[in-house]
Amino acid sequence: MPITVKMTVNGKAVSRDVEPRTLLVHYLREHLGLTGTHVGCDTSQCGACVVHVDGKSVKSCSMLAAQAEGAAVTTIEGLAAADGTLHPMQEAFREHHGLQCGFCTPGMVMSAVDLLQVNASPSEREVREWLEGNLCRCTGYHNIVKAVLDAADKMRATPQAAE
């Protein structure tokens, strides 16, 4: 029996009738057409699916859509400003070539944004440990780490640039 699941996604109220077993990631991808959030594994270990639920980074393959009932969800599609201006983290990934094929990127960026909410000036080690849940097969992490550290610097300098 389908159930109705309502939440706010990227600032918009949404409601869909879905199978109870529907994961949040499938709710976003299949039911809302927000395909920026990716699926890279079936064991909750790659982080390609990271979104923010009520401001915190979450692997959206590891929760049911129903568990996000009433929550405010931000996906990669909702991170840039309405006029298309990139979030400082997105900008830093571009500046430092922190992405190649782009498949891990949405999850990486969403995860890194949350890191800076928790720790505004992380060390390289802290960045690497935080991102340990996000696999990237292309970049060797080097430029991702550089991007996150640079974004941290820039966001500290202009705090209003943050979310």
Place this chain on the structure above:
Amino acid sequence: MSTDGIGARVRRKEDYRFLTGNGHYVDDINRPGQAYAAFVRSPLAHARIRSIDTGAASAAPGVLAVLTGDDAKADGIGGLICGWMITSKDGSPMKAGGHPVLAQDKVRYVGDHVAVVVAETLDQARDAAELVDVDYEELGVVASTATARAAGQPAVHDEISDNTCYEWELGDKAATDVAFSGAAHVTRLDIVNNRLIPNAMEPRAAIGDYDRGSDSFTLYTTSQNPHVHRLVLSAFVGIAPEHKLRVVAPDVGGGFGSKIFIYAEETVCLWASKRVRRPVKWTAERAESFLSDAHGRDHVTKAELAMDANGKFLGLRVHTIANLGAYLSTFASCVPTYLYAPLLSGQYKIPAIYAEVDGVYTNTAPVDAYRGAGRPEATYVVERIVETAAREMGIDPAELRRRNFIGPDEYPYQTPVIMTYDCGDYNASLTKAMELADYGGLAARKAEARARAKLRGVGFSCYIEACGIAPSAAVGSLGAGVGLWESGSIRFNPTGNVIVNTGSHSHGQGHETTFAQLISSHLGVPTDQVEVVHGDTDKTPFGMGTYGSRSLAVGGSALVKAAEKIVAKGRKIAAHLMEASEADIEFKDGKFTVAGTDKEKSIQEVAFAAYVPHNFPPDLEPGLEENAFYDPLNFTFPAGTQICEVEVDPDTGVVEIVNFVAVDDFGVVINPMIVEGQVHGGIVQGVGQALCEAAVYDEGTGQLLTGSYMDYRMPRADDVPSFKVDMTVTPNPSNPLGVKGCGEAGAIAAPAAVMNAVIDAIGADLQMPATAERVWQALQAGTKMAAE
């Protein structure tokens, strides 16, 4: 001069869409009326299929079709092919067992495709797949590379009783025997090159879409080479004639070789879409990727290096058993032969080399090209044995290498194993790498570590590789079933911007940027006015795709040729417009000028005149669009040095990489930012192979023991450090851009650098991956030996 041309660190054009979630990967595409496929896979490594009962599955809710190997046969769907014929040393052709898209009679590895269920929804397809009842008669299993050919082993293919695909050789056996008989010292090494699972982060996916009106098919698939897919699916599998089949590989989330190959799943989606008259979609779950993506490496090798008393290399002898898996994948046969043994000369003068390779079948997933494909295996053999020899002879490893390097004045250098190296300066990159690694300070760092009860070690890897596999006639004579040229076209639009179509494919490499930079330099059109199109057989000229670090050296060279044609035609148009003689027209930075005057026409004005030819040379066709095909003169030979420094905790066996340096010679570099990124990524794949990754099959049952990220240990951000990457440049004389290729170097060189470092630290030989447990065991064994 353009500021965004060759050599500039231009930010990538593709990034905005990826960073905002607007990429279009295959799984992001949905076709109207789409149905879903779920595959029934063999749970057994080797079994005869007595019967398949599809009754319950067919009756399940939402099911549109349940198809088996018998249905494929009845519909005339052919098997998958291997595109490179290898000839054994006795002159006989390789033995390729049949490779049906859905199993017929037998299953040969865990994950082999038995049947497919197509249903209205994915959940219905999966649920019904569980209901397909297959009656198996279990057979004995052969899963070990080393013993696959041993007497009494079960035969993977009934008609190939010794599980041997080929026994191949390269080099001069007699001359090598002579070299060994005169040697002052021979170093011997047993080497296992561990099996890897490529693990591009985007799982494979496909949508087959049959259009009844035109009797034609479209395949959306995760491919590195859509035209090769179309060719094979058309000419060999027999899905549809080429002109009735369109293959689209949109944004592809990494490939590393694993998306070169033509797989059963995409073939079945196409065929099934005609059966059910609906688009049919399949996306791999990661568990399916582990089971059924073509794996990489898996060699067991004995190597011997003969030297004189001064450490001069006299000869190299190598015997390798290469595991090909249960079926020959698309290019499986050439990877452990022609992509491997011709690189065994490394950066060195080795007068005599003899290599033997036995390709064997086992009840495991097919093994094919994975980042580096053959060259990492060769580099690992050469660089491990050279460093072992240095240790045995008491010569500094850098010094031993220098004594044997091919000198910068010795090109072209003909190795004893096919290759003619065209340029390089190996000592330059070694020297620079040693400076960056502070090799001089190593002894002090080792002592300091020892004082903290830690073990430090350093390892070198001086790799060479062959990219842009070529020329077509040469590879054809070695058994290749295809040509290895590339195509490109440049179309000016009337308003002066440019569409570039390339036959190569980008799945992370950034061609949309690099190729635009090339156009900026050659035609003076800024990169933001250039759109690079790839990945659609309906849009791009026939091309061979992307693998073997070939896109720029071969595909970029095709674009240079096309650009030259554009300039040649533009010159005629400009001469006419400016009422000058064609011979007086010069072209630079996007402008045609009349020599010695201030008259000029921009290339955009010329383009406009070409499409609105009111004032146009009477003997010239309108329009400004050119295409070119480029067949390379030679392989390219990127080379360089990596130095890895590790610290081992003897209490836990944990290996930490404390410093990692890579100095590469890629020839001319178009975008250093992108090239460095390729190096970083390659290094981490190589580090993964050396320290943590291994695909393991249970030898008794053939079950894959490493079938998820819980068991297959991928390198993560906190496993690796940042790297020191630098370059030296010897421009490549064999192509018009002077480029060599950078996509695989990191993965090719890193395993030897890391393992040499670990072995230096612990003082004991070790096979990859050097997991904490293995290192700890090796240290314990050493301590025990010392105590006894």
